[in-house]
Amino acid sequence: MSGPKVVRVVTREELVALGESVLARLDQALAMWRDQCSQLGQITDDDMNKAVSRRDTLEALLRADQFQAFTKGANGEIGFLQSDVEARRQAAIEAKARERSRKESGRQNAKALAKALRAKSGEIEADLIAELESVATGDLSIAAIDQLLARGIQLLSRREASQLTEAQRQLASRLASGEATQTLEQWKATQVKIDPRQEALHRLITELAMLGDVSASDRLNTQLASLMQSGDPSQQAMRLDSLLIDARNAKANAVALDQAAKELQLLAAELKSAGIDAASWQTRVEQACQQKSTETLRKLADEGRGELSDALRSKAALARRHAVLHGLAKLGYSVQEGMSTTLAQDGRLVIKKPDMPGYGIEVAGGTANERLQVRAVALSALRDTARDLDAESRWCQDFTKLQAELRVSGNELVIEKALPVGAVPLRVVDIEAAEHTVNRTTTPTAKGRQQ
Template sequence: MSGPKVVRIVTREELIGICQGQLARVDAAIADWIRIGRKNAVIDDADIAATRARRDALAALIAADRFADLQKQAPVEAAFLRDDLQRRLEQAAKREAQAKARQRREREAAQALLNRLRNAGAPLAPELENGLRNADPAAVSQALLLLTARETQSPDHRLAARLRDDAPAQSFQDWLKTQPASPEDPAIERIETRIAEIARTDTRVDTIDWHARLAETAEAPKARRDLILDALEVETGRALTAIRQRARAISQLRLALAEAEAAGMDMAQDAIDADTLTTEQVEERTATIEAAITTHRAERALAHRRAAVLQGLSGLGYEVTEGMSTAWATEGRLVLRSTGRPDYGVELSGGERVQMRPVAFDANGTGPDPSRDRDAEQIWCSDVTSLDRTLEQLGDDLVIEQSIPVGTIPLKRIRLDTTAAASSADIPTLRERTLR
């Protein structure tokens, strides 16, 4: 056993507050994930149901007092949602770019078909030529019919007549597969993918100029084409990096605001003009909010710890009166008298870590016989054990980080006037705490 001790106390209220803040961050991440995902058509109802089921499983951890598990899993879930949304947007942008590449190949093939008909001397109506220039499916089908008839035409034209009346022997897609494909510059699809992701991530960005310059490369000489692509590579790469960074910063701000709201803090003003701020300003605001949350939570945690200790000591027979918690916070220390041993008590000091030491009282120069001090320390050690059990029943945790053996140092003696009380502060009654 030991005498003076330094203990660390973590209350159930403190743990619940931390977990509720983490769950609020997950809720905010889910809200962003659903809003952006639905806007870009990259999530469905089944995805949403699965995500909400995981969220409910996290909330169940709080109800089961599995606070450590939630504190581990909640940040992982929030990060997963952020990365999953990024992956879905990237895949959607890639599919969009691939679709444009197919359209581009179809336009090139339609133009090649038009050239072959011209070279074959086939009569072409203006409507058919315009349709082929636009890769219109109906015009392509008609052109394939004409080309097939032209290339297989017999002297009496009977085959051509049959082909005009029947469906073409092959579709445009079938014919396209038989044509030599022109090499596709991977830079074009890469740039188109970036532009598509930029447009999906930030609708305020104007991508018209990029699309126009990319389209220009189709007819530009090689030197000009390479110059345009090099410039677009740099511009779209930088823009996408900046937009991703901003999207992440805005997301982190929303998560921080959600955690602050869960802690009972009014941060609504900080969310009003977020879209008008630079990325750096958003990050600074997020850091400010998170620092405020840390301070707010630390202050509340200290109050909970002091109340828990005083409530526990009151149950062990120490005199606890109204206002003592505030007196402890204001003065940094507090002395309690034992009702069963009025000439002995305990001195409490500190906040995050609480120092507890037994003390003896000298009233007008008269105090207990020092030979009784060792027994008083032993009794105090027993009280600490009982306090630990009481706090555990309340869902709190008391960890002894430092203790000094009984008799190592003389018992501290506190001189009191006969009219003095252990504390004269006057504040509201301590909150009620009940055993579970």
């Protein structure tokens, strides 16, 4: 037996609302994953079917009231989708960066070969030299550059070329005997390797474009192209370092902006699930994204999380009040229409039971409080106090029944603190004032519930 109690009410309705919020976030993450993978050209029907199947399996857990398993699984799936699309994006970046580096290497090889050919300008076709020299400023494909290089090596191999190394002459000889592809690759391997800083810049420029910062990507690409056409190696080295720092800073800003924008998209889905004006929120998100300010996006996200927390907290408090009052009504307590609002507004409510004259139950705890205090109270100071222990004992029995009644509906009433029967005197409540408080609220709701 126990007297006054501090309890925490966990309702099924509250858990469902939290689950729906997580499900909305998962659905948005799945839509973003599909769109991003499609843009990368790295998604198949099998990939999509498997992802949808995993999503549906998780929703089945939610509908079966397996809330903990659902939440853990859904958050894990969201994390997987985000890491999967990032892995696919990195693979695409690496592929494009390698292509950029290969093309730049081809330009440099074409420049070197043109120089070697020009030394024999009287003997070698001038148009080929011009084509090789134009590679540096043109936009030929890697295949087209390789074809020009192969033609140049074949012509050069017919004569002694003093500016070529012995290895290059041997490769040219093998080329003439039909080992064209292998010889070309080997010939290119003998040329000056592309600067690692330049390769890093190719990757960063590609990544910036994929992150949506096209202006920074184009600017850096133009600066790099201009730099590589200059003839001063010392200036090139110094400016490569400077460009690399600039590119890394631009990437850091672009990554932060991209992550903040994606978080807002996920949050917008949760806000819509919670009943918050989705159209208005989406407009604010789009406006914030246009500003390209990470700080603005983060502030908006903080505001959105606050709105979501308030909405879920309000729903949970309403569900707790309804669950407790509905349970007390089933146990014969005089629960009246309007009591839920009274408890929310005043933070305190007294409920009588016809077979307990002179006593009642006080429920305390407003909307902002996740816990309730419940206790037996006396309705008059002029009473036989010897009956107080019996009143507390009867309430304790009813409380056990209330726990069982709530559990049937999927709710849980957890005792966090309880005092023994008789440990403190019964609080005396002015019942006339309490009833006046209840009766002043008359707005009905569906099934007799008060909003």
